[in-house]
Amino acid sequence: MSTENDCKKQEEYSVDTKCQLNDARLKDIWGAVSYPIYQTATFAHKGLGESTGFDYTRMQNPTRQQLEAVVALLENGKDAIAFASGMAAVAAVMELFSPGDHFIIDSDLYGGSVRLFNEISKKNGLTYTTAYLSSEDVVPLIQENTRAVYLETPTNPMMNVTDIEELAKKVHERGLILIVDNTFLSPYYQNPLDLGADIVLHSGTKFLGGHHDTIGGFAVVKDEEIDERLRFIYKTTGAGLSPFDSWLILRGIRTLSVRLNKAQENAFAIAEYLQKNKHVTKVIYPGLKEHPGYDIMKKQASGFGAMLTFEVDSAEFAKEILANVELIYFAESLGGTETLITYPITQTHADVPKDVLEKNGINDRILRLSVGIEGTEDLINEFERVLETAEKNTTR
Ligand SMILES: *Cc1c(COP(=O)(O)O)cnc(C)c1O
Numbered sequence: 001m002s003t004e005n006d007c008k009k010q011e012e013y014s015v016d017t018k019c020q021l022n023d024a025r026l027k028d029i030w031g032a033v034s035y036p037i038y039q040t041a042t043f044a045h046k047g048l049g050e051s052t053g054f055d056y057t058r059m060q061n062p063t064r065q066q067l068e069a070v071v072a073l074l075e076n077g078k079d080a081i082a083f084a085s086g087m088a089a090v091a092a093v094m095e096l097f098s099p100g101d102h103f104i105i106d107s108d109l110y111g112g113s114v115r116l117f118n119e120i121s122k123k124n125g126l127t128y129t130t131a132y133l134s135s136e137d138v139v140p141l142i143q144e145n146t147r148a149v150y151l152e153t154p155t156n157p158m159m160n161v162t163d164i165e166e167l168a169k170k171v172h173e174r175g176l177i178l179i180v181d182n183t184f185l186s187p188y189y190q191n192p193l194d195l196g197a198d199i200v201l202h203s204g205t206k207f208l209g210g211h212h213d214t215i216g217g218f219a220v221v222k223d224e225e226i227d228e229r230l231r232f233i234y235k236t237t238g239a240g241l242s243p244f245d246s247w248l249i250l251r252g253i254r255t256l257s258v259r260l261n262k263a264q265e266n267a268f269a270i271a272e273y274l275q276k277n278k279h280v281t282k283v284i285y286p287g288l289k290e291h292p293g294y295d296i297m298k299k300q301a302s303g304f305g306a307m308l309t310f311e312v313d314s315a316e317f318a319k320e321i322l323a324n325v326e327l328i329y330f331a332e333s334l335g336g337t338e339t340l341i342t343y344p345i346t347q348t349h350a351d352v353p354k355d356v357l358e359k360n361g362i363n364d365r366i367l368r369l370s371v372g373i374e375g376t377e378d379l380i381n382e383f384e385r386v387l388e389t390a391e392k393n394t395t396r
Helices: 003-013 017-022 062-074 086-094 111-121 164-173 224-237 243-253 256-275 294-300 315-324 354-360 376-394
Strands: 079-083 102-106 127-131 146-152 177-181 199-203 217-221 280-284 307-312 340-342 366-370
Touching: 062 079, 062 217, 062 243, 079 086, 079 224, 086 111, 086 199, 086 217, 086 224, 102 111, 146 164, 164 177, 217 224, 256 280, 256 307, 256 376, 307 315, 315 366, 315 376
Parallel strands: 102 127, 102 146, 146 177, 177 199
Antiparallel strands: 079 217, 199 217, 280 307, 307 366, 340 366
């Protein structure tokens, strides 16, 4: 390959994001199957007024652009923007609004998002109303200054399921936008943009990254105007994902379907196993037919995911489970190869006001599982041992 050809090729691939998405996927100019990590802060110009399309990594970086193109494809978006964390993506989206704007959020959301809305959005002059969007009608809550509706489905950790398509219709009729945090199901199982959402958010730390080894986040959009404003916020505030972390998430996405198929299979097995235990008072998994959101899940998602919440008969029993796990990690976060168990009331949801926790049914007997891809039998054996130990230690 001559140098001249290489430059031409480089030019072909150094197009802006929109062209890139039309190309569906960037390819490395040397044919590398694993897309390279462009670990550089800046890019040289060939001449005055000439750019390869890359100037400075805060604004664009080939590795990050590759990842963004892949995530946009997965979510059927026009563009995806990769942020340094899920929270950085949520924070950037909130910058779309102005002081005086109002939005409506679901009552059961990721604790970090609630903290952002309370401690930062409020200070910036935004107000919000909460509602159980899975069951309450959003229309009476819409005010003159309402701009957006924000939700997760299924919710964290209580697994409430909202009909995205139905909500999107109501929201659009009144000129608002719909923002859906799709972290729990990942684009493999659910594509909210196809159901009418305007912005899809992800914590890339979770199923997309998939290995509990990096932090990242995404905002995926289909509207050009929203995209332009978000790209402006992103390059100005500088919360873009680093090249190395972009590469790790690209690597994670390669096995997204294989991991989720296995994790979901394990989640079903664990749900069935837990239901048979007399100390388990409730198993909340949207793949169970008795789950109130089961039919909506069937309609709007292609799977039920790997998140499972269960309630035991005493706080003491819950604490015994946490004290005795060996294969399973007692850790926050979700969506990775290893199964994690967490205690929402003191961990992920510690910053959620007490009355809200109570209303949501999050008590000191609730445990949340992010099911991993271990051998199904190994996980069942782990639960058998842990539950027996917990029973022994609580009935003494
Ligand atoms: C983890 C998480 C976030 C925040 O993402 P980070 O990558 O931790 O910043 C937002 N929403 C949901 C549903 C999450 O699980």
